[in-house]
Structure formats: C-alpha cells, structure tokens
Amino acid sequence: MKFPSRISIRLGVNSYDILLGSGHLARLGQEIKRLQLGTHAVILTNPTIQRASGLTRQAAASIRRAGFEVKSMTIPDTERSKSFTMLGTVLSRLASWDGPGRKLFLVLIGGGVVGDLGGVAAGIYRRGIPFVQVPTTLLAQVDSSIGGKTGIDLPHGKNLVGLFVQPRLVFIDLEFLKTLPDRQFRSGLAEVVKCAVIRDAALFRFLEATPLSALRSSTNRLGWVISRAILVKRWAVEQDEKETRSIRTLLNFGHTFGHALEAATRYGTAYTHGEAVSVGMKVAADIALRLNKIGDSELEKIQGLLRHAGLPQTVRGVKEADLLKAMAQDKKWSIGRNRWVLPTGIGRAIVQTGVPDRIVRLSIRSVLER
Amino acid sequence: MKFPSRISIRLGVNSYDILLGSGHLARLGQEIKRLQLGTHAVILTNPTIQRASGLTRQAAASIRRAGFEVKSMTIPDTERSKSFTMLGTVLSRLASWDGPGRKLFLVLIGGGVVGDLGGVAAGIYRRGIPFVQVPTTLLAQVDSSIGGKTGIDLPHGKNLVGLFVQPRLVFIDLEFLKTLPDRQFRSGLAEVVKCAVIRDAALFRFLEATPLSALRSSTNRLGWVISRAILVKRWAVEQDEKETRSIRTLLNFGHTFGHALEAATRYGTAYTHGEAVSVGMKVAADIALRLNKIGDSELEKIQGLLRHAGLPQTVRGVKEADLLKAMAQDKKWSIGRNRWVLPTGIGRAIVQTGVPDRIVRLSIRSVLER
Numbered sequence: 001m002k003f004p005s006r007i008s009i010r011l012g013v014n015s016y017d018i019l020l021g022s023g024h025l026a027r028l029g030q031e032i033k034r035l036q037l038g039t040h041a042v043i044l045t046n047p048t049i050q051r052a053s054g055l056t057r058q059a060a061a062s063i064r065r066a067g068f069e070v071k072s073m074t075i076p077d078t079e080r081s082k083s084f085t086m087l088g089t090v091l092s093r094l095a096s097w098d099g100p101g102r103k104l105f106l107v108l109i110g111g112g113v114v115g116d117l118g119g120v121a122a123g124i125y126r127r128g129i130p131f132v133q134v135p136t137t138l139l140a141q142v143d144s145s146i147g148g149k150t151g152i153d154l155p156h157g158k159n160l161v162g163l164f165v166q167p168r169l170v171f172i173d174l175e176f177l178k179t180l181p182d183r184q185f186r187s188g189l190a191e192v193v194k195c196a197v198i199r200d201a202a203l204f205r206f207l208e209a210t211p212l213s214a215l216r217s218s219t220n221r222l223g224w225v226i227s228r229a230i231l232v233k234r235w236a237v238e239q240d241e242k243e244t245r246s247i248r249t250l251l252n253f254g255h256t257f258g259h260a261l262e263a264a265t266r267y268g269t270a271y272t273h274g275e276a277v278s279v280g281m282k283v284a285a286d287i288a289l290r291l292n293k294i295g296d297s298e299l300e301k302i303q304g305l306l307r308h309a310g311l312p313q314t315v316r317g318v319k320e321a322d323l324l325k326a327m328a329q330d331k332k333w334s335i336g337r338n339r340w341v342l343p344t345g346i347g348r349a350i351v352q353t354g355v356p357d358r359i360v361r362l363s364i365r366s367v368l369e370r
Numbered sequence: 371m372k373f374p375s376r377i378s379i380r381l382g383v384n385s386y387d388i389l390l391g392s393g394h395l396a397r398l399g400q401e402i403k404r405l406q407l408g409t410h411a412v413i414l415t416n417p418t419i420q421r422a423s424g425l426t427r428q429a430a431a432s433i434r435r436a437g438f439e440v441k442s443m444t445i446p447d448t449e450r451s452k453s454f455t456m457l458g459t460v461l462s463r464l465a466s467w468d469g470p471g472r473k474l475f476l477v478l479i480g481g482g483v484v485g486d487l488g489g490v491a492a493g494i495y496r497r498g499i500p501f502v503q504v505p506t507t508l509l510a511q512v513d514s515s516i517g518g519k520t521g522i523d524l525p526h527g528k529n530l531v532g533l534f535v536q537p538r539l540v541f542i543d544l545e546f547l548k549t550l551p552d553r554q555f556r557s558g559l560a561e562v563v564k565c566a567v568i569r570d571a572a573l574f575r576f577l578e579a580t581p582l583s584a585l586r587s588s589t590n591r592l593g594w595v596i597s598r599a600i601l602v603k604r605w606a607v608e609q610d611e612k613e614t615r616s617i618r619t620l621l622n623f624g625h626t627f628g629h630a631l632e633a634a635t636r637y638g639t640a641y642t643h644g645e646a647v648s649v650g651m652k653v654a655a656d657i658a659l660r661l662n663k664i665g666d667s668e669l670e671k672i673q674g675l676l677r678h679a680g681l682p683q684t685v686r687g688v689k690e691a692d693l694l695k696a697m698a699q700d701k702k703w704s705i706g707r708n709r710w711v712l713p714t715g716i717g718r719a720i721v722q723t724g725v726p727d728r729i730v731r732l733s734i735r736s737v738l739e740r
Contacts, residue, residue, distance in 0.1 A: 088454050095526035124531050156465035161494050
C-alpha cells in the first residue's frame with residue numbers, strides 16, 4: 001500500500017506542492033530553500049503542539065540548517081484566537097522583526113486556527129508574503145491547509161474576514177497525528193468520509209474495510225487515505241479556486257446542517273466541526289433518499305461508515321427551531337432558496353437548490369434525539 | 371480637445387473600466403447595476419467631501435434610483451485613518467449591516483485614504499466583496515484609485531498591511547476637482563508630470579504649453595490630461611499587475627527620494643506626497659544627468675515643467691543624514707544595493723540598480739537648501 005510523497009496543485013502562478021511523509025521534517029528547510037521564499041522565517045504555532053512533541057523544534061532546526069533566520073510565536077489553540085485583535089498582534093510582530101534586506105515568510109505549524117489566521121496575516125502583510133502550511137491535525141491535513149481559504153471571525157460570525165490566498169508549500173508529516181486525541185482524529189476522518197462519498201468510491205470501500213485502530217497505527221494506510229482525500233480536494237480546487245462555480249461547493253457536503261449545528265450550539269465543545277459535519281452528512285443523505293437521488297442501501301452504507309468511524313449521526317438537546325434559524329442566517333444556505341450537496345451514489349454528488357422545506361424538516365427531525 | 375469617456379483595464383478576470391466625465395454622477399447607479407455588484411451599497415467617504423459639495427448626495431441618490439439599498443459611513447480625512455483600528459471599525463459596520471439575502475458592495479468616494487483603506491476592507495470582507503472607486507482628488511484620479519494597490523499603516527511603517535485587489539469600476543467625475551484646494555491640485559499634478567516624463571512626451575509638451583489656470587478651468591483639457599496619465603498607469607499595470615516585474619516600478623519615478631523625504635519629515639504638512647515626489651523627480655533627473663542618461667537640456671526641461679506646475683524642487687530644514695537613513699530603511703530602495711527610476715529622455719525611463727552612493731549624495735545635496 002503505497003502513497004504519493006508529492007501531490008501538485010495546479011493553479012497557474014499560484015501552483016504549489018503538497019509533500020506527504022512520515023518523520024521527514026528534516027527535509028522542510030531544504031524544500032523552503034528550493035522555493036526561495038525569503039530570508040527570515042516566522043513560525044506561527046500553538047502551545048499544545050509546541051509542548052506535545054519535539055516536532056516544532058525539529059521543524060525550526062531544519063529551517064535554520066537551511067540558512068534561514070527563524071523566530072517563533074505562539075497563539076492559543078482555540079477558536080477565540082481567530083480574532084481581529086490577534087491578527088493585529090501577528091501583523092505587528094511581523095513588522096517589528098522586519099527590516100531592510102529582510103524578506104519574511106511564515107511557516108504555519110498547527111491546525112485550522114493557526115492555518116486560517118496565519119494565512120490571513122501572510123495574505124495581507126506587505127500585500128502578501130509567502131507562507132508554508134505544516135498542518136498538524138488530520139482535519140488540517142486533508143482539508144483546511146489546502147485550497148487557500150483563510151479567515152478570522154468577527155463577533156457577527158465565523159470566517160467573516162479573510163481572503164483566498166494559496167500557500168507556497170503544504171508540508172504534511174504524519175508524525176503529528178501520533179499525539180492527536182482520538183476525538184480529534186475521528187473529527188478529521190469526517191472530512192475524509194465526505195471526500196469518499198462525493199467523489200471516491202474506492203476510498204469509501206477501503207475505509208469500510210479498515211478498523212479505525214488499523215488505520216491509525218499504519219503509516220502506509222494513513223498516508224494512502226490522506227492522499228486520496230487530498231486528491232478529491234485538489235480536483236475541486238483546481239477547477240474552482242475561488243468557489244465561483246459550484247464544483248468547490250461539493251466539498252460542503254454535510255456542512256449545510258453542520259454549520260447550523262455548530263452555530264446553534266455556539267461553537268462549544270458539544271460537537272466538533274467534524275462531528276457536526278458527520279450529522280450533516282446523515283441529514284443530506286436522508287434528503288437525497290427522500291428525493292430519490294439514492295436508495296436505501298446507499299443511505300445504509302453511508303450511515304454504516306459513519307458508525308464505523310465512530311462519528312455521531314444524531315444530536316441531543318438542540319431545538320429544531322434553532323437549527324432552522326441558524327440555517328436561515330447562513331448566507332450560503334438560506335432556507336428560502338436553499339442549496340444542498342446531495343449524494344447521488346457512493347462517490348457521486350450534486351449541488352441541489354430549492355429542496356422543499358418540508359423535506360428539509362423531516363430529514364432534520366430524523367437526527368434529533370428526544 | 372476630446373478625451374475618452376471609458377478606458378478599459380485588461381487584467382483577465384480582474385478587468386474593469388474607468389469612466390471619465392464631468393457632472394455625470396447621475397449615471398453611477400446604472401453602471402453599478404449593469405455590473406451586478408450586489409444588492410446593498412455601503413458608501414465610504416470623508417466628512418470634507420460630504421460637506422464640500424452635493425456630490426456624494428448625488429452619488430447616493432443615483433445608486434438608490436438604480437434599486438440598491440444604500441448606507442453611508444465616513445472616516446476622518448487624515449492619514450491616521452489608515453489604521454488597523456479603523457479597518458476593524460469598517461469591517462464591523464459591514465458585518466452588522468449584512469444578512470441573509472444581502473450582497474454588499476463598497477463605493478469609495480474620496481481620496482487616497484478612503485480608497486486605500488476601503489480597498490483593504492473590500493478585499494478581505496467575506497474573502498472579497500466588489501468595490502467601486504470614485505476618486506475625488508487629482509492624485510486619486512490619476513494614480514491611487516487605479517491598479518489595485520490597497521493599504522493601511524502600522525506604527526512600524528506606511529502601507530505595511532494590504533493586498534492587491536482590483537476595483538470593479540473606477541468612476542471619475544471632474545466636478546470633484548472644483549472644490550480641491552490649489553495645493554492639493556498641484557500635488558496631484560506631480561504624478562501627472564511623472565507619467566509624462568517616464569512615458570508620454572506629448573503629455574509633457576502639452577503641460578509645458580498650458581498655464582495652470584487654463585488647465586484647471588477647462589474640463590476638456592483636464593479630462594485629456596487625466597486620461598493620458600491613466601493610459602500610462604494602465605500600460606504599467608496591465609503588464610505587471612502585482613509589481614513582480616520592473617515595469618510597474620517605473621511608476622516610482624521620483625518616489626525613491628520622495629518617500630524618504632516624507633518619512634524624514636514624519637509625514638507632516640511640510641510636504642504633501644506630490645511635493646515630495648516633485649523634489650524626488652529633480653533628484654532622480656540629477657542622478658540621470660550625472661550618469662549621462664540625459665543631457666543638460668532634458669534636465670532643464672523637467673525642472674522647467676516642475677516650476678511651471680508650481681511644484682518644489684528643493685527642501686529646507688531637512689538633514690542629508692536623515693534622508694539617507696530613511697532611504698536605507700526603505701526596503702525597496704535601500705541604499706546599499708539601491709534601485710532608482712531614471713529618465714533617459716522626455717517620455718522614457720529605466721530602472722537602474724546600484725547607483726554609486728557618491729552620486730546619490732551629490733544629487734541629494736543639489737536639492738538641499740541651507
């Protein structure tokens with residue numbers, strides 16, 4: 001079971017490579033050197049990653065060995081860090097280390113918070129400086145570090161401020177996953193399942209056939225699964241870099257309801273993003289069944305895989321009205337003229353607008369526990 | 371003497387038109403409608419413009435007549451407004467007016483401050499919303515509103531945060547110039563002279579032959595002069611949108627020294643941007659003479675036109691050491707391996723690196739009054 005060590009994202013002048021491996025952080029500095037990203041590296045990471053392993057030190061050492069000056073800064077590992085204030089702090093730190101003859105670039109070692117906030121900072125400091133994503137969670141490795149979506153939150157909503165800006169390199173080291181808590185691993189797996197359902201039946205079958213413990217413990221299996229999810233993401237991003245067509249929208253399978261669930265539970269600890277997306281996939285699959293896009297056996301297959309991955313398919317203590325309200329507030333998915341990503345089989349999906357409210361309600365009720 | 375009413379900037383998917391006219395604000399709403407920019411317009415302007423004429427009201431009325439909801443907000447007309455804090459205020463205002471079914475766009479009615487800050491806000495709100503530039507100063511009409519450079523300042527330096535993001539429309543109304551103070555008009559003229567020297571000998575000759583009062587008082591003359599300067603800017607921007615080649619750098623003629631003078635005088639009222647650029651053009655032309663890029667007669671022609679435009683060619687009360695220090699701090703133009711835009715004739719210029727320090731010093735001394 002081999003997996004590719006390099007996956008290229010072709011986006012014209014914004015093209016870049018994703019390097020995939022295990023225990024290969026010693027190569028990071030040379031890869032950065034080859035790309036001529038600048039002279040001074042600023043590593044942005046979080047205290048958890050910095051403490052949990054020697055990996056950030058290895059990364060920093062590799063970059064230093066390649067001849068770069070390196071400075072590190074950490075931001076707390078919580079969604080609250082994705083704030084306008086924190087963005088200002090990061091930009092100021094960049095500015096105070098900058099100077100004549102220096103060319104700064106950012107190395108973002110962390111999960112979605114570090115990647116999203118750091119991407120915004122890199123995108124607007126001096127009208128854009130290069131940045132490298134070193135995603136440390138499964139979610140970031142298969143999803144958020146790839147494709148150029150960056151964002152911070154405002155009190156009015158999540159990811160309201162940001163830009164599309166592609167990294168110059170995504171460097172994935174599977175070693176980071178060893179210290180990842182189980183719940184976070186499963187949460188990342190939800191995005192993998194998503195990719196399998198919308199586009200990759202072979203990945204779907206492999207996930208079905210592989211016990212979770214066998215997946216986590218094998219670098220080769222893990223690398224293969226991650227590479228397949230990345231290839232699905234690449235397929236969407238290459239055709240639709242800025243989500244102006246509906247191709248990239250397919251990646252939102254499970255997210256219509258998922259975002260609403262996160263909002264209705266105030267982005268608390270009740271549901272991680274991946275768990276919310278998991279329930280959302282069940283809702284969307286249920287809608288697809290009611291609209292005859294898929295049959296019972298396919299719904300059962302999807303539900304079976306979610307169960308197999310240890311992911312939830314029901315919610316407790318959330319009111320239907322709150323979910324509907326949150327969906328109506330969501331600009332992309334407002335319920336009047338709603339837009340859903342629906343599976344039409346295993347490995348196939350479509351974007352469907354105008355699903356009748358009645359059907360939406362029935363499918364939502366199907367996941368609400370009393 | 372006719373001038374084009376529409377100049378197209380061709381930048382692939384980022385292409386847009388510049389509309390040029392006098393007293394044509396009534397058309398603004400229809401043009402915005404044709405471009406399908408959104409549903410709700412947010413006008414960003416400054417109190418001076420809002421008070422000085424009925425023009426912002428005309429603009430708002432035209433947009434309303436075309437069927438859009440309109441909200442206005444003003445920011446103080448000073449460089450201090452180009453702050454991270456003010457950016458946060460604008461973004462929050464956008465977010466609080468936003469909602470399901472709404473598609474916001476920005477209309478920036480003002481000079482460089484409104485255009486630069488508003489451009490950043492439009493570029494990063496919801497990963498980019500459309501915006502229209504309605505430049506109200508000569509400087510903004512011929513220079514800052516075109517080409518997609520946006521920016522705000524940090525305590526560490528000017529324009530340290532921003533991005534390249536093109537407007538969807540630039541709408542120029544010459545009426546705005548009627549209330550423009552004389553000093554500001556001449557300051558804008560400095561950028562016009564710059565364009566003439568680097569690329570447009572016919573514009574240079576016309577400016578030489580036209581008294582300032584005759585220029586200001588004639589819509590046709592003014593429109594023609596502005597259109598010629600825009601065509602020079604277009605020529606550079608179309609070939610080099612993000613200043614990655616040295617073509618766009620040519621627009622920095624006069625700015626090497628100009629930026630240093632502004633920094634050395636702490637961006638105070640002693641020298642406007644255009645005045646600083648004017649002295650900077652004298653310095654650059656002086657260097658060009660010493661390097662035999664131009665002859666005495668061409669230096670005299672350039673100096674003659676600056677004099678004719680009522681623009682300064684010398685500075686008082688500034689120390690040579692402070693200017694050299696400011697230039698050394700300027701990342702683009704650091705004096706070790708410096709980079710200068712030098713005229714090689716009237717209507718021609720080159721980017722020259724590594725001008726000997728001795729020559730730089732001599733040319734700087736040539737503008738220092740005791």
